[in-house]
Amino acid sequence: MRNMLGVIEGAVGVACCGGGALMAYGVRGLSATLFAPSVYRGARSRRSVALTFDDGPSESTPELLEVLSVHRISATFFQCGLNVLRLPDIAREVLRRGHEIGNHSHTHPRFYFRQSAFIRGELSRAQDAISNITGFSPSLYRAPFGVRWPGMREAQKRLNLLGVMWTVIGRDWKLEAPAIVRRVLSAAGNGAIVCLHDGRELEVRPAIETTIEAVRRLIPVLKADGYRFETVSQLICPMN
Ligand SMILES: [Zn+2]
Numbered sequence: 001m002r003n004m005l006g007v008i009e010g011a012v013g014v015a016c017c018g019g020g021a022l023m024a025y026g027v028r029g030l031s032a033t034l035f036a037p038s039v040y041r042g043a044r045s046r047r048s049v050a051l052t053f054d055d056g057p058s059e060s061t062p063e064l065l066e067v068l069s070v071h072r073i074s075a076t077f078f079q080c081g082l083n084v085l086r087l088p089d090i091a092r093e094v095l096r097r098g099h100e101i102g103n104h105s106h107t108h109p110r111f112y113f114r115q116s117a118f119i120r121g122e123l124s125r126a127q128d129a130i131s132n133i134t135g136f137s138p139s140l141y142r143a144p145f146g147v148r149w150p151g152m153r154e155a156q157k158r159l160n161l162l163g164v165m166w167t168v169i170g171r172d173w174k175l176e177a178p179a180i181v182r183r184v185l186s187a188a189g190n191g192a193i194v195c196l197h198d199g200r201e202l203e204v205r206p207a208i209e210t211t212i213e214a215v216r217r218l219i220p221v222l223k224a225d226g227y228r229f230e231t232v233s234q235l236i237c238p239m240n
């Protein structure tokens with residue numbers, strides 16, 4: 001409880017000192033590293049982008065894997081531990097197809113005002129679920145809702161996880177496919193990390209048809225524009 005109060009007092013204190021904007025930036029800013037180390041784009045030296053998919057695996061992930069296979073593209077899937085436990089075969093299939101898996105917490109909570117132990121538990125339960133079921137131990141982590149909070153730095157450090165935000169988010173839970181494509185293309189550039197979704201938090205059988213349709217349309221355009229597709233680990237490595 002003292003921890004929690006400390007956090008709240010700290011937040012209020014920062015806000016009262018005119019640092020409310022700084023606090024908000026630290027929590028949600030794409031390039032912020034105030035509460036935890038993270039990246040939001042990769043090397044600008046190569047004409048490459050990384051497609052990332054959050055909140056899976058879901059019942060619709062295999063259809064997305066087919067689209068990626070047709071184009072021989074490797075992507076990065078930030079999976080929730082509970083979804084991995086629910087759909088272990090699909091989680092394994094993602095890895096078998098050559099994609100990278102990242103940690104997206106166990107139950108997809110909002111981490112605002114949560115204690116460090118809670119944050120630590122969420123990250124480590126997801127890490128255990130993913131590594132026990134797929135045999136792959138993630139080195140990347142994407143914060144649910146992009147929310148960073150005190151305690152996250154230590155939780156990531158314990159598990160050796162680098163945070164990954166995004167250069168552009170498709171808002172694919174809301175927009176129609178053409179609008180998603182336009183949004184992504186307007187921000188595409190060397191080293192861009194694109195955030196899309198193959199699930200909806202912990203929802204069973206989520207509707208992700210618009211995401212799949214957007215990916216189907218997006219890939220040929222990016223390819224024609226000279227982009228290669230890399231996993232996030234490849235993209236952030238300057239030596240590739
Ligand atoms: Zn998410």
